[in-house]
Amino acid sequence: MGQISAQLVKELREKTGAGMMDCKKALMETNGDIQSAIDYLRERGIAQAAKKSGRVAAEGLCEVVVDGNNAVIFELNSETDFVAKNKDFLELLDKVGKALINSNVTNTEEALALTVNGETVETFLINATAKIGEKITLRRVTKVTKDASQGFGAYSHMGGRIVSLVLLAKDNEVVGKDIAMHIAANNPRYLNSASVDAATLEHEKQVLTNQALQEGKPANIVEKMIVGRLNKYLKEICLVDQPFVKDPDLTVAQYLKNNGNDVISFVRLEVGEGIEKVEEDFAAEVAAVTKGN
Template structure:
């Protein structure tokens, strides 16, 4: 039978499940609203949908390499306890290999990739129902390199931080050394040419206000600001940073000494940019006692 948009909308409002899941449920139950709601519950979809408003700021990142292709991604859950669970780690590997073997280059494309006849989006809904926490794929990026370049892949703390470098003219070991540096120091840019004028102007305004608040004479503030700005720009650029394994030389000098050129890099850290929920367990316990 034909399933109307009104009926799908009504089931969605009742269960919180996605539009496509609601349509599937109604199709499977010949448009019976109550049976469709039960169908969603039986599949674990309704339960998983209720968890979608929760904050998933824990989890793991991963970086996978296959020849001249590499993917970097972040898979989130709600607690660090689940992130250490073998089921979650197995899901991380399965999601990663599925994305790597596809042509997906961003989050939307990755969620649409099929795994065992289901989209990754549906697989994650099922994982949410099975594991009991919101499981979400947050960031996905694909990188390609030339034959003359090497990927440097590095995972820190089991995947709490991952980094990937692309360096032309060097072997994998050198590229990985630079990836370790990226994971540890977290550079924002490859070199000063990548920094926009807006960022530079914003930093200049902050440094100017800072110098004036220190009581510095106006006639020397401009020179002070320029000096501090140059120092800051060096600190946030990978090529200018003291190499973490040998602070006596910059990253650029280390790479050049190995006859290489840095092409690019990326770094992911679990939960960065997410406003994490702050649990007050003492208050929670007291609220239960006083209930």
């Protein structure tokens, strides 16, 4: 069969969860017969990935790769911490990192569509899912580019459970690593108070107002209390106002000033953030299997 329609490829992808190139090849090998193509993929272990597509991949590792004026930071997820430590997963993490740093991708969608050695990143993740035996997903890809005079700082904590990347106004390896380490440890949400969005401020103000009213404070006192508590909250969530992790007597802003530098931006990733994990009852699962036998 010469031509395989895009619609047929799409249908096979939806039925098996296999990658586009694998689906196209399977259809060509089976003269466009969907059922035979499904069997073809199953025989090669590729369609096994489809069975895992509904599972939650909330473990894994994060990675940050710096190469000259480019850096990429991303998260590769697996279903269990055990798999995240195995050789195949670590090789996959390295392969993805190299592919991303040598490309122009700026986000996850672009990363999945990136073609490396004739196959997309999405396809080799699906193939990895079949090989490794757990759902493997790529998420939260960020590419950062700097000027020659600027500097990067990167830090990986707990073997990649938490990673951070900072862009400095001036290149300084020591300051870069120190600030990246601080970001990994203290988890700031914003660079400074000016970068906190209005919705976050309003929400926190409302929470603090309700707290103060619950304490039975009079309205005129409540207003002053909120200002103080809001400022305290901002110092906790803004990088430059936090006590510097290596010297808590200094704020990060003071440490930067002492070293004649500034932070332009930063990214911090922690494995599984924002993924709703499914709590499985292992005893119930074993009981159900035993009952079926």
